[in-house]
Amino acid sequence: MLSACKLQGGYGAVQVLFGADVQVDEGQVVALVGRNGMGKTTTIRMLTGELVPRDGEISFAGQSIVGVPEFRIARLGIGLVPEGRQVFPNLTVEEHLTVAARAGEGGRAWTVERVLDLFPRLGERQKQFAKTLSGGEQQMLAIGRALLTNPRLLILDEATEGLAPLVRREIWMCLEAVAKTGLSVIVVDKNIKALCRIAHRFFVLSKGKTVWTGNASEFAEAADVHRQYLGV
Numbered sequence: 001m002l003s004a005c006k007l008q009g010g011y012g013a014v015q016v017l018f019g020a021d022v023q024v025d026e027g028q029v030v031a032l033v034g035r036n037g038m039g040k041t042t043t044i045r046m047l048t049g050e051l052v053p054r055d056g057e058i059s060f061a062g063q064s065i066v067g068v069p070e071f072r073i074a075r076l077g078i079g080l081v082p083e084g085r086q087v088f089p090n091l092t093v094e095e096h097l098t099v100a101a102r103a104g105e106g107g108r109a110w111t112v113e114r115v116l117d118l119f120p121r122l123g124e125r126q127k128q129f130a131k132t133l134s135g136g137e138q139q140m141l142a143i144g145r146a147l148l149t150n151p152r153l154l155i156l157d158e159a160t161e162g163l164a165p166l167v168r169r170e171i172w173m174c175l176e177a178v179a180k181t182g183l184s185v186i187v188v189d190k191n192i193k194a195l196c197r198i199a200h201r202f203f204v205l206s207k208g209k210t211v212w213t214g215n216a217s218e219f220a221e222a223a224d225v226h227r228q229y230l231g232v
C-alpha cells in the first residue's frame with residue numbers, strides 16, 4: 001500500500017538521505033530502525049509530505065505522492081503521531097479528539113468512544129487541558145487523535161521516547177491492540193524487544209540508506225545487524 005524507493009534529500013543543502021527504502025503492505029506493521037541521526041524522522045517527513053525528496057519515488061494506495069501537499073496526504077489516509085507528541089497545550093482532551101474525528105478512507109471505524117475504550121485514562125481527563133497531562137497521557141492523546149482521522153496507514157515516530165517504563169508498557173500494549181485490528185503501521189522506535197512483538201517486517205537505516213530488510217524472525221536472529229547498525 002505504501003512504497004518508498006531510493007529516497008534522497010534532506011534540509012536545504014544538507015543531504016541526509018542517500019537511498020532510503022520502506023515498503024508496507026496492507027495490514028502490515030513495519031519497524032524503521034537505526035541509530036540516532038541516521039534519517040528515520042527525515043524519511044517519515046518525506047512520507048507525510050513535510051519534506052519533498054530530491055530524488056526517489058513514493059507511492060501510496062496506487063498513486064505517486066511526491067510533491068503532494070501534507071494536508072492532502074493526510075486526507076489520502078496517512079495518519080502521523082509525530083516525534084515529541086505535539087499536542088496543543090491549551091486545548092482539552094475532548095477538543096483534540098472531536099477536532100480530529102473524521103471518516104477517513106477506511107470508513108469511521110475509530111470513533112471517540114472507541115479511542116476512549118483503548119485509553120480509559122483519556123476518558124477520565126476529557127475536560128483537562130493537554131498541558132496538564134503527563135507525558136504518557138499526552139502520547140495517548142496524540143495516538144488517539146491520529147486514529148480518529150481513520151487513516152489507512154498510521155505512522156508513529158518515537159511513540160515511547162522519554163516515558164517511564166510502566167507507561168511505556170501500557171503504550172506498547174495499546175499499539176499491539178491497534179496492530180491487531182489490521183491497520184497498516186510504520187513504527188520508529190529504539191525498543192527492539194517491543195518492536196519484535198508487533199512488527200512483521202524491519203527496515204534498518206544507516207547514514208540515510210536502507211542497509212537491511214527482512215521479516216521479524218530474520219531480524220530477531222540477525223545479531224550482526226544489531227551489532228553493526230543498532231549498537232545492541
Ligand SMILES: Nc1ncnc2c1ncn2[C@@H]1O[C@H](COP(=O)(O)OP(=O)(O)OP(=O)(O)O)[C@@H](O)[C@H]1O
Nearest residue numbers: 010011014016034035036037038039040041042043
Ligand atoms: N530541520 C533540520 N535541519 C537540518 N538538519 C536536520 C534537521 N532535522 C534533522 N536534521 C539532521 O538530519 C540528520 C538525520 O536526522 P533524523 O532526525 O532524520 O534522524 P533519526 O534517525 O530520526 O534520529 P533520532 O533517532 O535521533 O531521532 C541528523 O544529522 C540531523 O541533525
